[in-house]
Amino acid sequence: MQFTQFADFLKEGRDLLAKGPVALVFIEDDVEVDSTLRHHLDAGFKAVIAFAPDAFAMAPDVADQVHRVSFDRTRGDSHIEAINQIIPLAQNQWLYYCFNAEYLFYPFCETRNVAELLAFHAEERRSAMLSYVVDLYADDLDQFPDAVSLENALLDRTGYYALARLDPDNHNHPKERQLDFYGGLRWRYEEHIPAPRRKIDRIALFRAKEGLVLRDDHTFSDEEYNTYACPWHNNLTSAIVSFRTAKALKQNPGSTFDIETFKWHNSTPFEWHSRQLLDLGLMEPGQWF
Template sequence: MEYSSFENFLKQGKSVLEKGPVAMIFVEDDVEVATTLRHHLQCGFRAVIALMPDAFRLPDDVAAKIHRVPFDCGPHDAVVGAINAVIETAPGTWLYYCYNAEYLFFPFCETRDVGEMLTFHTEERRSAMLTYVIDLYADDLDAFPNAVSLDRAFLDRSGYYAQSRKDPETGHPRERQLDFYGGVRWRYEEHIPKNSRKIDRIALFCARPGLRLQDDHTFNDQEYNTYSCPWHHNLTAAICSFRTAKALKRNPGSTFDIHSFRWHNSTPFEWHSRQLLDLGLMEPGQWF
């Protein structure tokens, strides 16, 4: 279904947001848009919303299954503002957001859908789920100058680390919150703004009145920003993303400094949750 504007979607598409989980895919450019949408349809979301420019075309089979909303990701705070508007419209609904050329993986996603996972997560009294944004990149930048190739995608198998997240008012570490780093953003941090170097994102969350997403991908409710409950480890997920590598090759200030993203800790991406679990890039918690 297509809508005439984002405001029209909020008014006419309320029924789409009544029951989740709902995926919001923000389309920044025309790279791998259809594959991103297909992947999230296959994850089992009840609705997939593509917020994208009118100029981009979609294959008929994809267009028939998603909700298309005209949107420009360019203006500062446009994405955050749109997500917060949806939160206000859909209290009680599980929501997810990512960008094109990003792909959600969660434990056992080959045999279970995202709704099953979030049902279990809700039973554990959790209202949000931490996701790690794992950088993907093509192995050969001469063959793939935009750093994107699904068939020849690589990721870093090590080099990830966490630091305590401090409360800006007290200076004390926040309980069960960490800032996570690694991947291409860590290896090329000189080209990455300081406020964009983290790889953690609360991409799956249950909307409620008063909840607000902030610029750093955290929420104004600190419990939403925790990686687990106080009693045991909880589920986490991964968003495998070409977005950073793509931006570094597009940016004139970095593209000529990067001839290959591969290094001694690169490994082919297998497009399977088992690899991510084995590498410690997501956590099954108590879900078996």
Template sequence: MNYGSLAAFLEQGKAALAKGPVALILIEDLVEVESTLRHHLKAGFRTVVAFAPATLELPTDLAGKVYRVPYDMRAPDALINAINPVIAACPKTTWLYYCYNAEYLFYPFCETRSVGELLAFHTEERRDAMLTYAIDLYAPDLGRTPNAVNLSEAMLDRSGYYALARTDPANSNTPRERQLDFYGGLRWRFEEHVPWTRRKIDRVALFRAEKGLQLRADHTFNIEEYNTYACPWHHNLTAVIASFRVAKALKFNPGSTFSIDSFKWHNSVPFAWQSQQLMDLGLMEPGQWF
């Protein structure tokens, strides 16, 4: 299912956006594109849209399940120029999700429950967005895996994560209610190679379309309630995006690749590709969902 442009998809593919959940996969390069698409199809997304370069080739079985939109992720403001038109084209309350290639959504009990079940419960809790954390994955041996992407031997940091109060830009002494800035992983350990505006690991990657809603370049929304980690009454579900994106970028970037011989440190542990490990490490919250 190929479209000539984003505008053509929004005009001709309205049925694909009529009912979610819809996964929007932003493809920056050709690394692990197929595994990313298959992971999210298996999670139960009704529609998977690939914003893909023209050079991408997909197996026939996968190409028939994915809506493909030609898109250049290297263009200025590529993220918001892809996501915001889709939000505007969706019926109100359609659940949307976005991630990049070589990123994989995990949520509590995802091995036995679909993303549709997850979002149905979250909707019943009167929540229109879910906080996710981009948790860095990386290969243990950069000599054998120069691009830092190795699914079979992936590692992650078991500690080193922290949060700071998010203040109102108009008043730095006033913290925003139920909002925090989260840090950790490779962005924290190799912060000298990461611009300060890109060091946060929080991302509101699951959300419902709403009239006037817009994603901002820092992965927050213009409706502040969407940026909260929980409702006022109790803890809510959170999720993880297990991501090779930062490791890949640090090894692709000429300014950092020669400074990094290994991403491993004393707090590195193998990634089990299971939601229980992420909950045990305190990296996501099951809330009231048992």
């Protein structure tokens, strides 16, 4: 199904949001569009909706399976406005959002689909799941000047850390079960990244409900949605492996000439398997075995 305007989708696309989980993929450029959409189709989402400018082509097999919405506002925070308009139309359904050249991984994703993941998470009385955005980058920027290569992708195996998330409405005391997470390229090249954009945590999987609002720091108006675990035990978390930061650093004139390579002594090839992310502590299985 194709919608020529975002407003048409809001009016006529409600049936697509009636049964979750639904993936909302925002296409910012023409890099790895097909692989991103195929990855999330294979994950088992009931519907994958691509918000993309008309100029970006899709492979026929992908175009036949995804629902496309003409969406030219693909820069800045336009996705936040779009998601906040979608939330009221998808009451009680699980939604997920990401961008092109980003790929969702979760524990045991090779043998279990995303619907099974979220069914278990919901049984633990959770309505949102923390995701860590793990930076990927090509091993050779001369060969891959946009820093994107699926076959030659590297990630940082260490250098991740968390800080208490302070509450300005409560004398800057730490918020309960909330942390700000850092690492990857946003940490190593922080001089090129605005401070509000340096965090790598994103509540990418969440259940829509009345009055819920996504904020511009990837957190929600309901503070419980922003927690990494329930009060009783650790919960599942997921990872989104992403070329988005690497792309931006190489596209930005203020940083591209300062970066000859993203490789360092803690780089390691990405194996495209959940076990590697679990072993590196970049997501948690919680009580799901």
